[in-house]
Amino acid sequence: xxxxxxxxxxxxxxxxxxxxxxxxxxxxxxxxxxxxxxxxxxxxxxxxxxxxxxxxxxxxxxxxxxxxxxxxxxxxxxxxxxxxxxxxxxxxxxxxxxxxxxxxxxxxxxxxxxxxxxxxxxxxxxxxxxxxxxxxxxxxxxxxxxxxxxxxxxxxxxxxxxxxxxxxxxxxxxxxxxxxxxxxxxxxxxxxxxxxxxxxxxxxxxxxxxxxxxxxxxxxxxxxxxxxxxxxxxxxxxxxxxxxxxxxxxxxxxxxxxxxxxxxxxxxxxxxxxxxxxxxxxxxxxxxxxxxxxxxxxxxxxxxxxxxxxxxxxxxxxxxxxxxxxxxxxxxxxxxxxxxxxxxxxxxxxxxxxxxxxxxxxxxxxxxxxxxxxxxxxxxxxxxxxxxx
Numbered sequence: 001x002x003x004x005x006x007x008x009x010x011x012x013x014x015x016x017x018x019x020x021x022x023x024x025x026x027x028x029x030x031x032x033x034x035x036x037x038x039x040x041x042x043x044x045x046x047x048x049x050x051x052x053x054x055x056x057x058x059x060x061x062x063x064x065x066x067x068x069x070x071x072x073x074x075x076x077x078x079x080x081x082x083x084x085x086x087x088x089x090x091x092x093x094x095x096x097x098x099x100x101x102x103x104x105x106x107x108x109x110x111x112x113x114x115x116x117x118x119x120x121x122x123x124x125x126x127x128x129x130x131x132x133x134x135x136x137x138x139x140x141x142x143x144x145x146x147x148x149x150x151x152x153x154x155x156x157x158x159x160x161x162x163x164x165x166x167x168x169x170x171x172x173x174x175x176x177x178x179x180x181x182x183x184x185x186x187x188x189x190x191x192x193x194x195x196x197x198x199x200x201x202x203x204x205x206x207x208x209x210x211x212x213x214x215x216x217x218x219x220x221x222x223x224x225x226x227x228x229x230x231x232x233x234x235x236x237x238x239x240x241x242x243x244x245x246x247x248x249x250x251x252x253x254x255x256x257x258x259x260x261x262x263x264x265x266x267x268x269x270x271x272x273x274x275x276x277x278x279x280x281x282x283x284x285x286x287x288x289x290x291x292x293x294x295x296x297x298x299x300x301x302x303x304x305x306x307x308x309x310x311x312x313x314x315x316x317x318x319x320x321x322x323x324x325x326x327x328x329x330x331x332x333x334x335x336x337x338x339x340x341x342x343x344x345x346x347x348x349x350x351x352x353x354x355x356x357x358x359x360x361x362x363x364x365x366x367x368x369x370x371x372x373x374x375x376x377x378x379x380x381x382x383x384x385x386x387x388x389x
Contacts, residue, residue, distance in 0.1 A: 006065045013069040016045060017076035025077045028200040029356055032192075034080060039114060039159070042080075047073075048087050049112025051235075052096065056108035063297040063304075067242040071290070074246025075253075078360040079200035081246060082367070085239035086155045087111060090232040090368075091118030091164050094177065098220040098228050103179065107162060119160035119182070120236070121151040121206055122229055136208060138167035138176050145218065147178060147211040150190075155367075157204030158189050164232075165208065166225050175225030179217050186211040197359030198367075234321050236368045238300065241293045241325040244332035244364040248286045251332070251339035251357045255279060259342055269342065278342060282335040289328040296324045319381035326374040332361040 002010065020041060028034055042048055050066045052058020061069075066088065074081035092111045095103055110116035127133040136149025147167050154163070160182050169176035180187060186209040193203040220228050256279060259269040269275045299317060336358040340347035347354045365371045 002064070002068065006062075006068055009061065009065045010068045010072060012045070013047070013072035014075075016041070017072050021073065021076040021080055025353075025356070028077065028079065032194070032199040033202075034083060034200045038080065039083070039117070042084060043114025046112070047084055048114045048117075049092065049108070050084075050088050052088075052092055052108050052112040056104060056112060058092075058108065058112040063238075063301040064294055067238065067293055067297045070239055070242040071246040071249070074243040075250045077200065078243055078247050078357075078364070079198045081243045082198055082201045082240075082363075083117075083156055085236065085243060086120055087118050089235035089239045090120040091162070093235045094164055094219060094228055094232040095179070097231060098177070098224075099179075100216070102216065103219065107179065111162070116161035117156050117159045119154050119156040119163040119206075120232070121154045121157075121163045121165040121180075123153045124150065125152050134166055134168055134175060136165070136167040138169050138178060141212070143215050145176075145178065145213045145215070147180070147186075147208045147213065149208050151206040151208070153193065154204050154206050156202055157206055158192065158202045163187070163206065164219070166229055167208075169222040169225070174223035175229070176222045177219040177225040177228040178213060179219055180208075180211060180213060184211050184213065196362060197356070198363045199359075230318070233368055234318055235300070237321050237325040237374075238293065238296060240364050240368050241289075241296075241321075241328035244325075244328040244361065245286060245290050245293055247357055247361050247364065248282070248289065248328075248332040248335035251336040251354060251361075252279070252282045252286055254354050254357070255282065255335075255339040255342045275342060278338045282338050285331045286335060289324075289331040292324045293328055296320045315381055315384070319378050322369070322374040322377040325369065326371055326378070329361070329364040330371060332364055333358070336361040 046059040047069060049058035050061045050069060052060065054060045070081050070085055073084060092108060095107050111118055124135055127135060136147060136151065138145050138147045147165060149167060151165065163180045163182055165178045165180045166175050167178060188207045189204045190207045191205050193205065195203055259275050262269045299320060303317060336354060339354040340358055343352055343354050346352050349355065
């Protein structure tokens with residue numbers, strides 16, 4: 001059940017999504033770009049700083065409200081929701097949880113106000129799922145750090161004013177997390193990637209050519225970057241899960257509407273048992289995915305409020321997040337696939353909305369940890385618990 005406050009923020013997000021996002025989705029997808037105006041509107045509503053405390057200019061929403069907003073935005077356009085998710089979770093969340101007070105005071109108000117857009121730069125050509133294999137190097141030069149390397153699949157990369165960059169700082173795979181203003185000399189966006197889905201979201205490659213940073217650009221300890229990344233991905237992955245629920249819900253909405261309007265053999269498609277079975281399967285899975293995502297969000301909320309998860313430790317929570325992402329994203333793919341099937345030949349056409357939803361859904365199974373990696377995370381925790389480790 002949603003609280004009164006959560007219902008209010010859901011209705012605000014839904015009204016905005018239906019009025020300001022949905023009418024333009026086809027154009028944004030074709031142009032592979034979000035307009036500056038929609039980013040400004042998201043900022044004005046506070047959606048770019050949902051988890052940022054009020055003292056830094058954010059809305060300071062609970063995790064449940066945050067997830068509801070992402071679902072509603074994704075129901076209209078997943079690319080818009082992805083931009084919001086990266087801003088709030090992996091970037092602002094990492095600064096809030098691991099930054100110094102000076103770093104928080106400098107960056108969080110800018111992120112919450114939309115004055116600065118954040119990018120998360122972890123993956124590389126040879127270090128996608130295996131984050132410990134990052135090849136980008138950060139070397140000390142007096143009191144400064146100098147970063148060199150190349151990052152792939154950086155969301156928000158061209159629009160971003162701040163990139164959270166992970167680089168090797170020492171032996172044995174030690175990583176550091178660095179706050180890199182994108183106007184720093186040597187930081188260059190070298191190309192924009194053309195993606196199957198989520199096309200309006202910017203996915204770029206970034207070249208770091210001797211990027212010189214002051215000592216206070218380091219977020220946390222020089223050897224704790226991997227822990228920062230994994231912590232940031234905990235909220236990031238749950239955000240993708242909420243986004244996936246929105247995609248699935250949109251697919252079901254379109255399928256139900258179309259099946260009631262489209263007639264074959266003198267009857268509405270919705271009157272046929274085969275179509276009813278598809279609708280029922282989609283509805284059941286989406287409802288279950290939504291429940292799982294919100295339940296895991298409540299667990300994260302309790303832990304971050306100083307409480308404890310009733311099932312021990314951080315590893316169990318990471319596994320629960322992985323489970324939520326796995327189930328929600330595969331549900332989105334299932335529902336969008338079934339929606340295309342219900343639309344038949346029309347579903348395969350760019351003129352109809354469900355083929356875009358199917359393309360977007362596939363991205364959620366890959367971004368911020370593939371389904372295969374989620375299964376590894378889940379199995380590791382289950383087997384560890386069984387062994388009593």
